[in-house]
Amino acid sequence: MARAAARPIVVQKYGGTSVGSAERMLEVSNIVKSSLDHNRVIVVLSAMSSTKKAEGTTSRLLEAAKEVLKPNSQRYLDIIDIIEEGHLKTVENAVTKGPAYDDVVRDVKAECQRLRSFMSAAEVIDEISPRSRDVMISTGEKLSARIFAALLQSQGVEAVYVNLDKLVEEQFDEKAIDQTFYDYLTNRLTDILGKCTDTQVPIVTGYLGPVPGSILTTIGRGYTDLTAALIAVGVKAQEVQIWKEVDGIFTADPRKAPKARLLSSISPEEAAELTYYGSEVIHPFTMEQVIRASIPIRIKNAFKPEGNGTVIVPDGWRPPQHAESIEDFTPGGTRIPKPSAASLSTPPHHAPTSHPNGFAEDDEKRPTAVTIKDNVIVLNVHSNRKSVSHGFFAHIFLALDRYGIVVDLISTSEVHVSMALSPNVKEVKLERALIELRKYGTVDVIRNMAILSLVGKQMRNMVGIAGLMFETLAKHNVNIEMISQGASEINISCVIEEESAQAALRAIHDECILGEYVE
Incomplete structure (x- = not known):
């Protein structure tokens, strides 16, 4: 993608609950449009999801895939009907009537019909390969990205729907997946996004296409984080933003430790340890890719966008000259006001000022x-x-x-x-x-x-x-x-x-x- 010096590129990835309804998509569209004042934005979307993971689109698609293999079960068709009805309702409540509305209604119906045909064929042969399962679950990301692109288009934004289901064109040994494979994906993503003009806003499916060994086995749930990371590396983004339903990374789970405080920054090593030992911070592959390219990752709350979130800071990284500190740094020179105590999900403790090594700035060093x-x-x-x-x-x-x-x-x-x-x-x-x-x-x-x-x-x-x-x-x-x-x-x-x-x-x-x- 051609670079515009005055407008740094920001990759924004939104989780399923962040875009889980028409109301949520409208809120996210406001965040994206606000970001466009100072940045070029690439949006990566997960499949739509409610607060209950079992009711999320991806979970329902996996359930439908199981039902296909059950003798005389037609329940997978009922599940597809539920998915189609839910997404069409989102279109009706979010997208302004007009050409973009008509196009996305047609595309949603066509995508769901393709899924029915694909699952019916799998029922006949009584087999679902890992690659076939990948194709089935890709429907979730394709639907959410297509609807969100139409939403932005109906609001006058030059949004472009980018489907990655044909991303992997070469053969790779599923037992020997290494950095070479991720470098290949990065190059492919760079080529695909390079077709977008500087004024367009790519809305990208978080699904990477059928990967060797299946996407759930090779990468696992949370693969949309990895998609955002690889895009950021390819286009040399200034920052990756992972928008979730939490304010950022805390000193402990605030639901279990009432005095937990929001960290302004943290090191990649600490974030990796917290992810592995129970905190749902970020997909570990994501961190590895962007940190190697010295790109910061910011965790933000899509429900409270005024907060600065938590930044995972690569070793040796320094904020741009326009930023006084990591807390003040936002791409394009914008300064987001710090959230009020009332806007935080925890009691009004002041978040400790942290260095990139993650430790509180006081006389006595403490664990993070x-x-x-x-x-x-x-x-x-x-x-x-x-x-x-x-x-x-x-x-x-x-x-x-x-x-x-x-x-x-x-x-x-x-x-x-x-x-x-x-x-x-x-x-x-x-x-x-x-x-x-x-x-x-x-x-x-x-x-x-x-x-x-x-x-x-x-x-x-x-x-x-x-x-x-x-x-x-x-x-x-x-x-x-x-x-x-x-x-x-x-x-x-x-x-x-x-x-x-x-x-x-x-x-x-x-x-x-x-x-x-x-x-």
């Missing part, structure tokens, strides 16, 4: 945030031999890998290994893995556990922070099942009982992060 990951299962494997062969650990992890079981934390000794398993482990696969593991020793399974993680980029320089963390847990009668701290010392994690998790989160947050003494 604390998070909880629930529904964890702990496996304890005790060797059945007094001395362990070098293959003991290899056998254990090969058995887990065979059944696709992910280990979040590990603690070992010469004859013992404790592992905290990812919450999404399937019970059938776990039982099969346990049969194999019992060949090498006694296996204990502990359920209903949680991982508590204290995160901070420079915790290695915070003398006594681990002691304070465990002392705080002991004071609140929280028993620790296992402890893990990585060599990078960016987080200290421990496994505790799930029923103690919320109280432990509050205590660790208030004492270790805020520095308050809690009885």
Whole structure:
């Protein structure tokens, strides 16, 4: 895309709930039009969704795909009818009558009819391949992007609908997906968007097209974040904005820790740790792509656009000359007023001023945030031999890998290994893995556990922070099942009982992060 020096490019990605109704789409159109005063904007959309994930378009499409394979079930047709009716209602309530309205009504009906035909064909052959499932779920992003483009067009904006369902044209080995594949996607996106003129606003489907191994397996839910990131890298955007239904990244989940504070900025490493250990911050592939290109990521609230959000700041990045600090930086030189206390979803605490390393600007350095990951299962494997062969650990992890079981934390000794398993482990696969593991020793399974993680980029320089963390847990009668701290010392994690998790989160947050003494 040709660059206009005076108008930096901003990529805005909107989540499903942000565009989940006609009212929400109208609100988002106001955000986009306001941004156009100072920036060139590329919009990436998820499929429409309500506050209940099961009622989202993508979830319904996945449900319909399952129904196709059930004998004598025509329920998938009912699901498609519900999807079509919902999207046509959005068009009716959001798009002004005229040519754009007539075109989008025709296109929505045609897209849903194509989906019916595709699923009917799958029913006949009684098979849905990973690629076919990708094609089915792409309908959600295509419908939302097409409707939003029509909405902007009806308001006089030169919006262009960009469908990415033919993005991948070359063959890739699904077992060897690496950076080469993402570089290929970036180049393809750059070529496609390069066809848009400087005055046009591309409205892009968050769906990347059928990717090797299926988009859900290779990338996972949240692939629209990755689409936005790759576009930003390709067009050399000044910022990626991820618009969600939260104000940004907090020192803890404000629903569980009432004193949680909004962070103005955070490092990529900290954001990655928070994402992995329970906080829904951003898709990890997204961060990896844009941070490599030194592009900041801003998390903002589509329901409260006046807030500055939280910026994930690449190492060594500096704000443009027009910005006094990261909090003041917005693309194009605009300064968004800081939100009032009443507009925040948390009590009126002043958000701590943070450096790009994520630490509060006060006399005493503190960790950045604390998070909880629930529904964890702990496996304890005790060797059945007094001395362990070098293959003991290899056998254990090969058995887990065979059944696709992910280990979040590990603690070992010469004859013992404790592992905290990812919450999404399937019970059938776990039982099969346990049969194999019992060949090498006694296996204990502990359920209903949680991982508590204290995160901070420079915790290695915070003398006594681990002691304070465990002392705080002991004071609140929280028993620790296992402890893990990585060599990078960016987080200290421990496994505790799930029923103690919320109280432990509050205590660790208030004492270790805020520095308050809690009885």
